[in-house]
Amino acid sequence: MIHVSVIGCGNMGGALLEGLSKADGYTLTACDLDPDAREAVAEFVDETTDDTGVAAAADVVVLAVKPDIVDVVLEEIDLSPEQTLVSIAAGVRTDRLEPQTEASVVRVMPNLAAATQNMAAAVTGEEIPAVVEELLDDVGEFVAVDESQMDIATAVNGSGPAFVFYLLGAMQDAGVERGLEPEEARTLAAQTFKGAAETVLRSERSIDDLIDAVCSPNGTTIEGMEVLWDSTADEAVTDAVLAAERRSRELAGDDE
Numbered sequence: 001m002i003h004v005s006v007i008g009c010g011n012m013g014g015a016l017l018e019g020l021s022k023a024d025g026y027t028l029t030a031c032d033l034d035p036d037a038r039e040a041v042a043e044f045v046d047e048t049t050d051d052t053g054v055a056a057a058a059d060v061v062v063l064a065v066k067p068d069i070v071d072v073v074l075e076e077i078d079l080s081p082e083q084t085l086v087s088i089a090a091g092v093r094t095d096r097l098e099p100q101t102e103a104s105v106v107r108v109m110p111n112l113a114a115a116t117q118n119m120a121a122a123v124t125g126e127e128i129p130a131v132v133e134e135l136l137d138d139v140g141e142f143v144a145v146d147e148s149q150m151d152i153a154t155a156v157n158g159s160g161p162a163f164v165f166y167l168l169g170a171m172q173d174a175g176v177e178r179g180l181e182p183e184e185a186r187t188l189a190a191q192t193f194k195g196a197a198e199t200v201l202r203s204e205r206s207i208d209d210l211i212d213a214v215c216s217p218n219g220t221t222i223e224g225m226e227v228l229w230d231s232t233a234d235e236a237v238t239d240a241v242l243a244a245e246r247r248s249r250e251l252a253g254d255d256e
């Protein structure tokens with residue numbers, strides 16, 4: 001069994017614990033100062049605690065607090081070189097973490113879909129320990145990137161679910177406006193996003209090819225696509241991603 005503890009069991013730490021609880025081979029410890037947060041994840045873990053010292057006694061310690069709390073927690077925990085510290089804090093560079101611990105440090109940018117084991121994660125480090133690769137595999141897919149690419153990865157896959165929820169909401173609202181029940185529109189829109197994403201993951205075809213495949217000549221889709229191609233919807237999505245990337249750089253203390 002691999003002992004994983006998560007310090008900070010809010011939205012992201014909680015999602016990670018929920019996903020890991022569905023995989024075999026983990027003993028899980030949840031550490032949070034807030035009793036409500038501990039209560040929310042109690043069903044997924046073997047142990048809950050408010051003591052970071054207790055959480056520090058694990059093979060893998062995941063730091064899932066807000067970026068401005070990271071240093072406070074690192075001050076409290078004393079890890080050995082045999083342990084692995086995984087930080088998921090946005091904009092917190094490996095070179096800020098490493099001097100504060102003796103553990104191997106791995107920086108990961110996860111996302112909320114960890115809860116359903118559909119997470120997209122970016123991971124960076126000289127050598128990614130096997131235990132971290134295994135953990136990331138168990139809750140979804142991961143891509144190893146250079147640390148210089150972590151800000152854009154943060155925007156694409158860390159913040160990305162919010163952008164997708166927004167687009168999904170717009171599709172759902174259109175359905176409701178034209179007479180679908182909200183629950184029907186929610187299911188149809190969400191399953192359509194899920195199916196489209198799965199199609200991209202399993203296919204070698206380009207996105208343009210896949211769009212073509214949906215557009216029957218003189219059919220319905222091409223009418224909708226003409227509206228999108230004539231709009232600046234793609235620019236708005238790009239701007240949203242770049243704004244998130246910029247903020248990640250700001251959090252890291254970069255000027256540019």
Ligand SMILES: NC(=O)C1=CN([C@@H]2O[C@H](COP(=O)(O)OP(=O)(O)OC[C@H]3O[C@@H](n4cnc5c(N)ncnc54)[C@H](O)[C@@H]3O)[C@@H](O)[C@H]2O)C=CC1
Nearest residue numbers: 008009010011012032033034037064065066067089090158
């Ligand atoms: N929310 C998301 O979708 C994602 C978040 N992240 C990163 O994950 C980290 C956490 O974000 P969220 O889960 O959204 O925040 P959150 O506010 O939902 O959760 C943070 C948790 O940390 C706890 N906490 C605060 N100080 C603590 C301490 N000293 N010891 C133990 N627990 C403490 C809080 O009580 C809270 O439950 C951030 O660094 C963020 O950049 C990364 C990717 C996605």
Ligand SMILES: O=C(O)[C@@H]1CCC=N1
Nearest residue numbers: 089090154158159160
């Ligand atoms: O919004 C944030 O800062 C965090 C990091 C990526 C997703 N949520």
